[in-house]
Amino acid sequence: MSSPFTIPGLEHIQPPAGQPSEPAPARAPSRRGPTREQLLEGLNEPQAEAVVHAGAPLLVVAGAGSGKTRVLTRRIAWLVAERGAHPGSILAITFTNKAAAEMKERVEELVGKRARLMWVSTFHSACVRILRKEVDKLGFKSSFSIYDSADSKRLMGLVLKELELDPKKYQPNAVLNWISDRKNELVDAEDAAKDTKNAFEAAYAAAYKTYQRRLREANAMDFDDLIMTTVHLLMAFPEVRETYRRRFRHVLVDEYQDTNHAQYALIHQLCAEHPEDAGSERVAPAELMVVGDADQSIYAFRGANIRNILDFEKDFADATSILLEQNYRSTQTILATANAVIGNNASRKPKRLWTDAGDGDRIVGWVADDEHAEARFVSDEIDRLVDAGARAGDVAVFYRTNAQSRVFEEIFMRTGQPYKVVGGVRFYERKEVRDALAYLRVLVNPADEISLRRVLNTPKRGIGDRAEACVNFLAEQERVTFFEALTMADRAPGIATRSAKAIKGFVDIIVELQQMVEAGERPDVILETVLDRSGYLAELEVSDDPQDGTRVENLAELVAVAREFSEDPVAGPSADPTDVEAGTVTPGLTDFLERVALVADSDQIPDNPDGEDVGVVTLMTLHTAKGLEFPIVFLTGLEDGVFPHQRSLGDPTELEEERRLAYVGITRAREKLYVSRAVVRSAWGAPSHNPASRFIDELPIDLVDWKRTADAAPRWSRSDPDANSFSRMGAPTDAGRRNFTSAAMRMDASSKAKSAREVPSLAPGDRVVHDSFGMGTVVALEGVGDKSVASVDFGSQGVKRLLLRYAPVEKL
Structure with a gap:
């Protein structure tokens, strides 16, 4: 259709009046940006209603293929072009960096470069921006590192060692998944310890507490911390919450059905009424629009709560709902x-x-x-x-x-x-890429012990496990960070002179490179210098291993990524676009590391x-x-x-x-x-x-x-009945097929079998613990005696079928 006014029932639509916090800008003699007819062109009636809606919180139930991205981008453009909203007052949340970039690009095509002032990002990226400015109130430095799953697993290994917990019985992944579930519910380590039900959960809670302590000592956060810490910050400091409520007058959330409790709480802090904030200075809640489809809620295993979208109209009593059912994709x-x-x-x-x-x-x-x-x-x-x-x-x-x-x-x-x-091994998970990024993270945050240990002897420079242990002892003895202990490694008890000299050479390189960061050098220049001064690139280039040639190519690609980032003035996820546009902030190495750390799995498709x-x-x-x-x-x-x-x-x-x-x-x-x-x-x-x-x-x-x-x-x-083969009904079994059910084969298998364990007596619903998979719940049983097989749900590890005669499993 050529104009929104040709849609029956939409003849009444007029540009809504601006909110009190959005004074209408003075119009130039010639109009900037698209006309209202252009913004609504091609939209069906429910889509147009969603675009022009004003006031009450809005839920857009967008069926598969119903054009929700078009609605989101047109609404943002409508807010800027028709309602006079400042782009910096708009916060749009998506679930992947790729989706955020596409949305920002589409809006920029409609309203011009003003769109760069908006916050269009993932939950994690938005939280990082807030934390960089405000986290000092919680005792962190603004240069904190962001740990991905591999970093977290490595740190948890150190935690389990410190607590003298058997890593086979308390598997790092299982403990981290338990902790992640608590963080998604905004349960901190202290509260988690109060709610344990058995000895295993008590051990998990102790690991949670130690893990958080070591993260803080490293001035680091994991992915779940980014959101949980931001919510706790907004709850603990009403003046900070008020600052961002004043800043963001329009909040839009995509894929709302995939939000977990912590993400829901973040939106609630920014957009819901808070009676405790009552006063003459309080501003009205931001205008909220969420888009989603309960029929596509498939991430419960990641903590997503379908009730967030089903109960939206209960959470926001004056909410409006619009249903998009027309599909533009399928037959x-x-x-x-x-x-x-x-x-x-x-x-x-x-x-x-x-x-x-x-x-x-x-x-x-x-x-x-x-x-x-x-x-x-x-x-x-x-x-x-x-x-x-x-x-x-x-x-x-x-x-x-x-x-x-x-x-x-x-x-x-x-x-x-x-x-x-x-799937498979993604670019940022390759060893050489992770090594290079670890160097960069140490330059920004020398307290990051996990990254520091990773590169201490990479490439080989004569700093072995014994020397590392001596330095670690010194750090604990002097109560200083691991890096500070490295700077005085010659005082470490029992350290060899050769090792102390090698450590001094490593520290000198790091200190030298840190000066480039402090001077605000471009990330790509710093990365190239790191690869050169560390000797990492030289070691790969002289290698005869053809795989090392591929590794050099991957590092060249990483430099290209850093260069592309350096040349994009608004690429930094933690740099406020308003500051960047004004020229007061230049995205630096910290911003580049965040860009890399916050790349979502689905961005790899x-x-x-x-x-x-x-x-x-x-x-x-x-x-x-x-x-x-x-x-x-x-x-x-x-x-x-x-x-x-x-x-x-x-x-x-x-x-x-x-x-x-x-x-x-x-x-x-x-x-x-x-x-x-x-x-x-x-x-x-x-x-x-x-x-x-x-x-x-x-x-x-x-x-x-x-x-x-x-x-x-x-x-x-x-x-x-025990045959390990099948045939078509009425057709003879293939004579050439090996018979795996013969007595000879059974005897051979029996001779190689492990000695039987005592089979535990289990029933559906029983809680068990496995040496590798951690705690789980029995969901089904089949067979008897030595042939008993239990299907056990280990949460994020999935359901495992365990032959109880052999499985290292104990009933709780």
Whole structure:
């Protein structure tokens, strides 16, 4: 449509009056920016209502593919162009840096470079900006380091050693996941210690307390700290909260259904009424708009709370809700399928996606003999589609768990099908990149012991474990930081003269390089100097190992990233854009390190290829697929126990989340959707027969074209109930197939078996502890005696099937 005024029911829309805190700017003789007609052009009625809404908190329930990004960007542009809002008064929160950059770019196209003054960022980046200015009130220095998961794990290893806790019994990852859950609920170490239920949780709480102490000593925070600390700061210092409530007059939050309690609390601090702040100087709450879809809430395992979006109208009593149901992505057949599946969730508000793009092709269904046959079907079908004119880059293959990618990779490699798995070792996780960044972090924050220990003898400079231990003893004895102890290493008891001399050389390099940071040198120049002065680059360049050549290329890419950052005047996530634009702040090394530290996993997803490039097939989990779209989608592994996942089968709440995950997978497809399952799938090295997924039964019968059904699939041979093979009904077993059930094979296996452990007596619901996986809950049992198998949910570690005869598991 050409104008918003042609939409029935929207004739009444006029530019809303500005808020008291937003005096209307004087208009220039010629209008700057787009007209109101241009801002509303092409929007349907609910979208336009969301863009022009003013006053009460607004919830935009945006169904999959309903144009929520367009609504967000047009609303921001509307606030600036039509309501006179200063761009610096706008805070827009997204969940990835990539989404933030895209939103900022779109708004800048509409209103010009003024958009650079907005805060458009992730929760973590926004919190870092606040903390850099205010965290001294909590006893931190503004140069604090940000620890990623690898840094946290390394620190937790030191914590467990300090507390003399067995790292096999108290696995670092398990302890960190327990701590993360508490931080997401804003529970600090002291409160966590008061709420422990057994000896294991008491040990976890002690580790939490020590972990936080060592973080503070290192002037560092982990990712969860960034949000929790900001919320505690705003709660503890009302004057700080008031400063940011005055600053941000318009707050917009994307993907609201994915927020956890800490993120919810942050928004509440900035936008809700706080009676304790009553007074003549108090300003009205900021205008809040949240966008999300409860049907796409799939991150409960990360702490996301679906109640945040379901209860929005309870949390904000005067809230308004707008529903976006028109889909601009998929065919009506795909949408009808998605509607039918998600309609089986009881705890949801009614919503039905629709499109005027036509019905499109029917869904294609396939039942394969096993997972290898399923992968061969997918590969063959992709070949057929490409021959018919599709691009490999148009195709995505989704599965429930990362492990399922292996069989697709094997088949694709065999058939020569180009593919890319989203995941694996990402650029910033490579050793040489982490080493270089550790050097930079030490320059900014010498108290960062984890980074300091990483580079102390990298490259090799004659500082061994014994010398490091001597310095650590000196630090504890003198109650100084590890770096301060390095500066007086010659006084460390028992240290060798050669080691002390090597340490002095290392300290001299660090002190020399710190002067570049203090002088405000560009991050790329500092990085190149670090690689040169440390000897790191020289060691790689003289190496005969071809892998070291690749490492040099990766470091060159890191320098290129730093250079690109240095040349972007508003790239720094912690630098206030207003200050940057005014020329009073130049993004420096601290800002660059934050840019790197705050890169989200989903930012690593490859873009679809452009131009003549035919691209490659993308393989990814359903969780990773959220927010993406592809012309052709294969939704695989639709079996109960696989998808929906085994741990959800006995829990209605988790089963509803699995169904939302199916809904997300279905609505990623634009033109063609395939669903497939295997009759037999290998599990723990043995064939496992899983029934069809209950989600298959929920697909509309008339919309799915089953090219192969279960009737054509194999059945188990009834002649040997223990047989590790199967044959087609009525067909003889392959005579050439090795018989793994023979007495000889059983005797051979028995002779190699470990001696049996005492099998614990367990029941569903029992709490247990595993030497490697930590604490968990028994969800299912099968078999008896030595053949007893327990399925145990270890939280973020997932559900593990444990053969109790061998598993190092104890009942609590």
